[in-house]
Amino acid sequence: MKAVVWHGVGDIRLDEVPEPKIQDPHDAIVRITTSAICGTDLHFVRGTMPGLAQGRVLGHEAVGVVEETGPGVRNFRPGDRVVVPSTVACGVCSYCRAGYFAQCDHANPAGRRGGTTFFGGPEAAGGLDGLQAEYARVPFAHVGLVPLPESVDDAQAILLSDIMPTAWFGAKLAQVGSGDTVAVLGAGPVGQCAALAARLQGAGRVIVVDGVEDRLALARRQHAETVDFNAEDPVEAVLEMTGGIGVDRVIEAVGIDAERPVSGPAADALADAQEEFDEERGQTARVQHPGPHGTWLPGDAPSLAARWAVDLAAKAGTIGMIGVYPPHADRFPIGQAMQKNLTLQGGNCNHRRYIPHLVDMVRTGALDLTPFVTQWAGTQDAIEAYEDFDRREHGWTKVALDMTDTAAEEEAGGRAPGPALRERPTDAGRGGQDALPLPDYDELPLGALQHRIRALDADALAGLLAYERGHAQRTGVLELLTERLRQVEHGSGPSGGNPAAPHPEHSRSRKGSTVTPATSPEPMSPPPHGTPDQSGKPKGDRT
Incomplete structure (x- = not known):
C-alpha cells in the first residue's frame, strides 16, 4: 500500500509499505478514504519534534471504512464508516473513564507514566504508524473509532479526527x-x-x-x-x-x-x-x-x-x-x-471525549466545518502538498488527502466513493431545470461542494455548470465547476488520475507555480452563542 513515510528531518517520501495486520484482539484494520496534513506533522519534518523512528508512517487524522476487526471488538463490523481519533486510549483505565483519554494508562508501551499516545508520532508517544496511508491498524478499536452517519461526509468528518476536538x-x-x-x-x-x-x-x-x-x-x-x-x-x-x-x-x-x-x-x-x-x-x-x-x-x-x-x-x-x-x-x-x-x-486533546458530541453537532447542522478544508490533494501529490502547506502558500490553510486515489483502483475502473460521496437521488424541476445530481446543491457550502463533485462524471458536471450559469451564479462556484469538468474531460476524473479539485481561491498547476486567486466566497454566518456542552464532562473536571 502507499503511505507518507518519514525518513529523517527534511526527508519524507511516498513509499510502498506492507499492509497492517491485526495484532491484538481489540485491533481493527481501517481502509482510509481521507487523511490530512497537520502542523504537528510539519514539526517532525522540520526537526522541532524529535524521536521518530526512520520508516514511520506519518499522519494522525483519518476517516475510513472498517475492513477487519479482532474478536475483542464487539461494536464495529466490516463496512462501518468511522472517524479515527488522533490519540489512542483503552477506555478501561481510571483516566479514560474520567475523560482524560490522552493520559491513558495502557496505550503507551512505556507504561503508566508514558504520557499521550498518538498515531504517526515519536517512539515516546507510542511509536505507532500513522494514518496517511491506504490502510491503518487502530488499537483499542472498540474505543478508538467513532461511527459516522451518512449525512456527515468526509469533508466535514476529517476535521473531527483532530482539529475541531483540539480547538474545542x-x-x-x-x-x-x-x-x-x-x-x-x-x-x-x-x-x-x-x-x-x-x-x-x-x-x-x-x-x-x-x-x-x-x-x-x-x-x-x-x-x-x-x-x-x-x-x-x-x-x-x-x-x-x-x-x-x-x-x-x-x-x-x-x-x-x-x-x-x-x-x-x-x-x-x-x-x-x-x-x-x-x-x-x-x-x-x-x-x-x-x-x-x-x-x-x-x-x-x-x-x-x-x-x-x-x-x-x-x-x-x-x-x-x-x-x-x-x-x-x-x-x-x-x-x-x-x-x-x-x-x-x-496539554494534548482528549479526542474520544469530544468527538461523538461534535459529530452530532455536524449531523444536526449546528456546526459546519467545510470552509476550513481549503485544499484537497491526491495521494500521488501528498509530498508536494506537504511543501505547499509548510510554506504557508496562499490558500493552503488546511490540506485533506484523498487516500483512495491509487493506481490499483484506477485499474479496477475508478474510485468507488464512500456512502457519503455517492450521487444522491435527483431532485427534478428546480427553477424549470432538469434534475440535478446533488439535491441539496443550492445549499451546499463551497467546501462541501468541492468534495461532492469529485464523484460526478462529465455529464453531471456539465449539467451543474449550466444550472449555475443560468441561476445561482455564486462567487467561486463557476470556476470550481469549470476546472473540475476540464479535469474529468482530460482523464483525471472518477475513472482515473487525481480526483482532487483545486480550491477556487488557489488554482495552481502542479508543473508550475502560478497562483490564480479568485473572489472569496460569501462570509459565513456566526455560530450561535452558548450552545450547551454535552461532552460528558466528569464530575469535578474543569476541562
Missing part, C-alpha cells in the same frame, strides 16, 4: 464562558476552529492574531476581529481594542514553530531579541535539514506565542495552550504570569 479542548482549557473576550493566537486550522469553538462556548468577542493575510481573511469570514502582527504590534492592538485591560481568555494555537514578525512595529520591538530566539531555535531543532525551495524551516521564535499569550491576557485571566511543544521546550515567562495571577492549562 483549547476553549475548555481557557475556560471560555458567556460574554468573554477571547484572543486566539494563530489562524491555522486549529486557530480557525478555536475561534468557532469559543463562539459556540459563549464568547462575546473573538480576536484572532496571525501574520498570514489569507488566513486572517478566513477568520474574518466567521466574523472574528483580526490583528496582523506584520502590520501592528498585537499586544498594543489588543490592549487598545479592550480599553487597556487585555482579554479574558487566550487560546494559544501556534506552538513551538512560532514565527517572528517580518515588518511593522512588532518586528521593531523584537529586534533586540533576535539572538535569544536564534539560541532557542538551535536548542529546539538540534537537527535541521531545510529543503531547496524554502521548506522545512523551524520557526524562528519558539517561545513568542507563549510570551504573547501572557502579554495579551488581562489580570486573573486564563490561557489554554494547545499549540504543540516538545518535551525539551523550557522557555516560558512564568514570572510575568505569576505577577498577573494567570491560570494556565495546556
